[in-house]
Amino acid sequence: MERSYKFRLYPNREQEILIQKTFGCVRFVYNHFLDERIQQYSQAGKAPTRFQQDKSLTTLKKELEWLREPDKCALQEALKNLDAAYQNFFRRVKQGEKPGFPRFKCKRDHRQSYKTNSTIKVLDGAVQLPKLGKVKCAISKKVEGRILSATVSQNPSGKYFVSLCCTDVDVAPLPKTGAVVGVDVGLKSFAVTSDGTEFANPKYLHKSEAKLAKLQRRLSRKQKGSKRRDKARLAVARMHEHIANQRLDMQHKLSTALVRENDVICVEDLAPSNMVKNQTLAKSVSDAAWGEFRRQIAYKAAWYGKTVSVVDRFFPSSQLCSSCGEQWAGTKDLSVREWVCPKCSAHHDRDVNAAKNILNEGLRLLAEQPAA
Secondary structure (H helix, E strand, O other): OOEEEEEEEEOOHHHHHHHHHHHHHHHHHHHHHHHHHHHHHHHHOOOOOHHHHHHHHHHHHHHOHHHHOOOHHHHHHHHHHHHHHHHHHHHHHHOOOOOOOOOOOOOOOOOEEEEEOOOOEEEOOEEEEOOOEEEEEEOOOOOOOEEEEEEEEEOOOOOEEEEEEEEOOOOOOOOOOOOEEEEEEOOOEEEEEOOOOEEEOOOHHHHHHHHHHHHHHHHHHOOOOOHHHHHHHHHHHHHHHHHHHHHHHHHHHHHHHHHHHOOEEEEEOOOHHHHOOOOOOHHHHHHHOHHHHHHHHHHHHHHOOOEEEEEOOOOOOOOEOOOOOOEOHHHHOOOOOEEEOOOOOOEEEHHHHHHHHHHHHHHHHHHHOOOO
C-alpha cells in the first residue's frame, strides 16, 4: 500500500534560494516544452513525444548553464507532468469535448512545487533532499515503507512543506464493529447519520468573512510592488490558510470517527462542481467541501479494511419514505425540514430520513455486487 506523509520544512537562507531557483527552472522547462508541443501540433498536427523532449532537455541544459544548478530529477519530473497533462488533453478531445491546451505555469500561481525521486532520507529532525542536503523538518510521525518520491512545495503564506510518497506500507486493519451507517451531508447540518446523530456545519468561511474582507480591503489600498502590499498579501493568505486548516481538522476527525466506528459507510455521490453554479448556494457549498470529506472517508476505509458504498446522485433519498418506500415530491422544496408520509403517516425529519434511505440503498447495492 502507498501512503504519503506531509511535513513542514524550515530551510535556511541558502536552501530557500535554491528552492526558489528550482521552482523557476521547473516552470521554465514546463512552459518551454509546452510551447514547443503547441507550436508543432498547430503547424503539423503532431506534437513531439516525451522521449524526444527528454533529449531536447539535455541539449537545453548545455545551452543554459543555470538549468544545471537545480536537481536534474525535478526537471525530468516537469516533463512527466507535461506529458500527463497533454495526454489528458487528447483524452478529452477523443471524448468529444473542446478543451484548451494545458495552461502555462505562472510565478503568481497560488502554490509552487517540484518533485524529485533520488537520494531522499528521513533523519532526526531533518530530511535529506537532492542538492539541498539536510533540511530542518518537523517530523510529526514515523515514516514507514520505502520512499518513492518527495514533493517540495510552498503555499501562498510562504511556508515550505515536503510530501513523501512511500510504498510497501503496512497498515493494520481496525477491529470489526458490525455497525453500518448512512451519511447525508447538507448545509443546515454538515452531516446527519442514519441513527439520528447530527454534526453541525461550522461554516468557517462565513464566520471569518468579516475579518477576511477587512484584510482584503487593506490589501487593495496598498501600492502594487511595495513591501506593505506584500505584507498585506501574506496576511490574507494566512487567513485563508487558517480557514482551510479549521475545515480539514474537522473533516479528518469526523471521517476517522465514522470509519473507526462502522464497518460499512454509505454515502451519496454528490456533484459539488455542478451545485456551485447556483449563485445563491455557491459559497456555502464550497465552504462545506463535501468532496474532500468523501475522499477522506474513501481512502481511510481502504486503509483500515472497511467498506464504502456510493449511492447514485440521482437517487431520491429525500423524497422516499424510509418506512414504506412511498415517494413524495414535496421535499423538493428545501425549506421542508419535516414531513408526514401520505401513505403510512410516518413522521420524518428530512435529513435523518435521507440518511436512512442512503443506508438502505447502499446496502442493496453491496448485496447485488458479485462475490469476490
